[in-house]
Amino acid sequence: MRPKDPLLQFTDKGIYCEKGGFFIDPWRPVDKALITHGHADHARWGMKNYLSTPITEAIMKYRIGADINSESIGFNHKKRINGVHVSFFPAGHIPGSAQILVEDTSQRWVVSGDYKVIEDSISEPFELVKCDYFITESTFGLPVYRWRTDEEIFGELNQWISENIENKINSVILGYSLGKAQRLLQGIDNSFLPVYCHGAVYNMNEVLAAAGMDLNDYKPITRDTPKDELKGRVIIAPPSVLGTPWLRKLKPYKTAMASGWMTLRGARRRRNADKGIILSDHVDWPGLNATVKAVEAEHIYVTHGYSDIYVQYLREQGIDADVVKSEYEGETDTE
Amino acid sequence: MKHFISLFKKIDSTTKTSVKQAALVEYLQKSDGRDSIWAVALLTGKRPKRTVNSTQIRTWAAEESGIPLWLFEDTYHIVGDLAETVSLVLPPVEKENLKPLSEYMDLLTGLKDKEEEEKKELVLSIWRSLDVTGRFIFNKLMTGGFRIGVSSKIMTKAIADYAELPEDVVALRLTGRWSPVDLTLDDLLKEPDEEERLSKPYPFYLAYALEDEPHELGDPDEWFAERKWDGIRGQIILRDGQLFVWSRGEELITDKYPEFEILKDLFDHDIVFDGEILAFSEGEPLPFHLLQQRIGRKNVTASLMKKVPVAFYAYDILEYKEEDFREVPFSKRRALLEKVLSEIDSEIINLSPIVSFSNWKELEPERENALEYKSEGLMLKHKDSIYQVGRKKGGWWKWKMDPLTVDAVLIYAMRGHGRRANLYTDYTFAVWDDEGNLVPFTKAYSGLTDAEFMEVDRFVKQNTIERFGPVRSVTPELVFEIAFEGIAPSKRHKSGVAVRFPRMHRWRKDKPVEEADTLANLHKILNIVT
Known part of the structure; x- marks a missing residue:
């Protein structure tokens, strides 16, 4: 079920928290941006303030500019922004990549950015965060994609x-x-x-x-x-x-x-x-389905990948889901 | 099947013919004769009748993977290959268990008259015993069609190398009707017995298209020109009073053309002709689309024979009185052909005329006006040319007329297959009718560069109006010049025409959509041709 008074909204600039006054991985310049990870479709140029994990901050300073206004936060630490709590959990995608939990007294939202549940040798292993609303990618959201170890x-x-x-x-x-x-x-x-x-x-x-x-x-x-x-x-x-x-x-x-x-x-x-x-930083089909079930969310939002197909599949499985438009690109060659 | 899988991987990962050939030789050396004959048959497109159909495969695969059928279908459209989709969606294998290639083929051919349940049980048990690559190969065995770039030329060379036989002997043995079901490769390569020898066709000599100007060929006196007929290339074999008609696809089609039976009475010695089977009436060839009514038909009725009468245009003689004439220069073969045909009187076999010319310039209008003769252009044959095996350069050239073209609008797009999977590369094109509607008239898949396909793919994704399963309708904006080889009236198509070998000749970025061709114009072309 969709929330009546959602803590996060999908706008043409990105995922927005009105109450907290910040965006997550926005694709247009905004005042305050929380960044899940350092890939260019998530960490963009032009934000007045950035908040991310320390490794993502280092990547952004190298890629966007040493003079950006940024602040970092370690994994599993809570931070209060205008009465909203935010915390970063490992996403297992690349070094420093995080899922961002946004919560107030009534709702828990997880923005997972890009993620992968199979462990590799360089990324902090994915940590499952139960929530009410889960925002997920579906880059490899088709049953033909199944990674080996x-x-x-x-x-x-x-x-x-x-x-x-x-x-x-x-x-x-x-x-x-x-x-x-x-x-x-x-x-x-x-x-x-x-x-x-x-x-x-x-x-x-x-x-x-x-x-x-x-x-x-x-x-x-x-x-x-x-x-x-x-x-x-x-x-x-x-x-x-x-x-x-x-x-x-x-x-x-x-x-x-x-x-x-x-x-x-x-x-x-x-x-x-x-x-x-066959080597990917993104979640495969079995991992995606396992995660979407395990977070026990009331509603799933799919931002990029084979979104239409995946949402139809989730609904048939009895899981409420919607496609939301974003400018995230999934696995490309140019990162 | 281990060797066959590794052969497939090697061939699939290279474009070099030398590497492919070496891999084939290695395979033939390692495998036993029953496996080898299947490999040769499958890779050269000789496949047994399917015993399991595509719907069954899809349904069982979806069920076994625990996914809804629609999701399987959507995934298949994105992957672009059924065998591959099935191999990837099935759950991972626990314990792999490979059998020899010929055993899989025996199991599959054995399913012919079995109940669906029995078929399903066998296919599932095999799926459960193979890993992804093994399943993919097995699925290809089931569905037929290993189009991985092994030409009959490469295969012939590899077998010749393996068996230490001359290439032309191997080519001859591979020609004609044989079945891998009850043979080994060594059996096939043996000297044929008498009965087989009687029906055996010669490998066809095929020409390349002329790339340069004809005057580059040198002295016109050394060349013959003939019309390039638009029918079925065929060989008529008369040996020991028996008749065999073979198509270029090496299919025995004697029964489909009973007209030729009377030839048995006209010759009292062995003879083999090469030529063209055409729909024919009152000494004139008829358009190809009429012949098409005969091609697919197994049951040839008297009324059909009356409606579409057929005759043969002979242009070469390959065997005469038990002697192989292929090494004799073409001018001498031609002279013999003319003599032989002048001695009989039949409307069923005619001499394909020579187009006379004294300089190359004179030939140009003959080529340009090919349609008036119901032909596709000209064939140029060197007077000294021998009858070679397969497609070879030098002795013969085809010099086709320029293709017919219209400017048409892209209105639907579908994802492609193989290396174009996941890209929108299969398009439907339309022209304007009198009321200003776009009427679809053909599909086309080829003719653009990779970069152009990527550009159109992007356009399709950004300009989709509606989705119908795998097909998207797009804003009518892109105009392409569509080239085709022939046009025929058609009741099945809304446009009333069907075109042959359509492809994208040029992307007319300069042309606004309003200026694309009209249906009236297309019908005008149709009237000229028929």
């Missing part, structure tokens, strides 16, 4: 890398620079270290390391990196390098694209990478 995924990836090393071929692994790249770095067998990184990935690693994350050994690829050094190495780069001259220096190489979309053969073939690794 990191152990299985990296077992296969490491096997592929060993074969390449045997043939003195570079293994170029493509994944976006915040989150995916570090998860790849941590999942790779230690005997393959150091990992060589594209500038975008290297800079993000530096930001996260400075914020206190313990990362495997990595090196930047620069103009001065000798070509001889790059033989049979593991290289992590954003997907945008496919088809650009940057790759030429790495010859001979094979490419592997890491994304949840690699589940589908059509997407793998369209991508033109040598290998597809």
Whole structure:
């Protein structure tokens, strides 16, 4: 059941708490923004004040600007804003990613942002927060999306890398620079270290390391990196390098694209990478259904992904749900 | 099936023919003959009759996965491949148990006359014993159609390499009617017995389209030009007083064209013709759409034969008095063909005429006016050309007329399949009628670059008016030049016409939607053609 006097509203600027006077992950400039995580479709430019976890704050200072007005809050701490309580809980999506609980005496709302329930080696594990109203993504909200464990995924990836090393071929692994790249770095067998990184990935690693994350050994690829050094190495780069001259220096190489979309053969073939690794930061179909049930909410709001289909499915399962419009993008190549 | 799965993965992950061929050879070496023959058959599109239909597969898969059927269907439209959707929605396997490829095929063919319950039980038990890739392959075995880019050319080369036989011998053995049900690959490659030899067609020689100007071919005196007929390419075989008619798709179609039976009385020796089966009346070919009434028909009635009479335009002779003539230069084969046909008198087999010319310029109007002759253009054949195997460059070229075109408006879009899954790439196009309504007249799926498809996909998502299941109607705004090869009257289509091989020739970004073509114009083209 929808609330009569909702604590959070869906506006054309983003998710809004009138009583608290703040927005969550807004897509237009506002005075006060609470940010779930550092990806560009959630943490945007132009807010007068930001509130996030410390790691997300570090990411925003690097991406948006060191001079933003921001404040940070640790996980599981309560903060009072104009008579409304807010607290941040791990979302398991990328380092620093949070679900934001907004509550007053009558309603508990959870804005989950982007999340993932399967554990990985870099994100604080997802914590289930029971609530009255749950706002969820559905990026992979179709029954074909079911993730394997990191152990299985990296077992296969490491096997592929060993074969390449045997043939003195570079293994170029493509994944976006915040989150995916570090998860790849941590999942790779230690005997393959150091990992060589594209500038975008290297800079993000530096930001996260400075914020206190313990990362495997990595090196930047620069103009001065000798070509001889790059033989049979593991290289992590954003997907945008496919088809650009940057790759030429790495010859001979094979490419592997890491994304949840690699589940589908059509997407793998369209991508033109040598290998597809099914690796996602988002919740899969079983995880999504389990979460939506376990939060025991009265009403579910679906912001992005296969929203229409998923809401119809939830209603058939006897769960009240609505599609709400947002400008969140789910898993893209450009993050 | 382990080897077959790994073969599939290797072929699917490369575009290089050399890698595909090497993978095939490796597979043939590792597998036993019963598996090999199935692999050859399946990968070259020779599939057994389906014993389980698509509705059954969808229903069982949804049930087994515990999801509603509509959700399965919606998911299928997004994934774009039934076998793949099923393989992914089913619950994860507990213990994998692979059987040999031929065993799966035997199990499936064995389901032919079984009750639905029995079919379901078998399919479910196999699904439960396979992981995602195994299920995907098994589903492809059930539904047929492994379109993964193994041409008969690659297959022939791989088998030749494996069996240490010349390629043309392998090509000959693979041609014609054989069934993987009761053969091994080695059986197929053996010297055929007498009965089989009698019916065996030669592999067809196929031409590429001419890319350059014809004068690049050199001296016109060295070339023959013929009309390129718009019918069914076929081989007529007369051996030991028996008649066999084969289509280019290597289907035995003797029974569909009883007209040719009288040829048995006209020749007292073996002979094999290559040519075109056409609807024919009073010495003139008729449009293709008439022949279409005969193609699908198994039961050929006297009235149908009267309504759509059929004859053969012969343009080559491949065997004469038990001798293989394929290595003889074309000018000599042609001379023999002319002599042979001049000695008999029949309306059923005609000589496809030579179009004479002394310089290339003279040929141009012949090509442009192809429709007046009920043809599609010209064939250029070198006088010294031998009759080759498969599609080869050099000796023969097809020089087709320019396609017919109209400018049409995109009004519906649907998601594509395969590498275009999840993108709106299948479109319906419309033209204006007299009252200013857009009337749909064709669908088209090809002709745009990947970048253009992405652009249209974005347009579709942002300009959707209504959704009907997988189809979206969109604001009529985009105009495309649609090219097609032929046009015929049609009662089934609202527009009253049906076009052949439609594709998007050009995106007319310069053209406002009001200036797209009219239905009247389309009917004008129809009248010229028929």
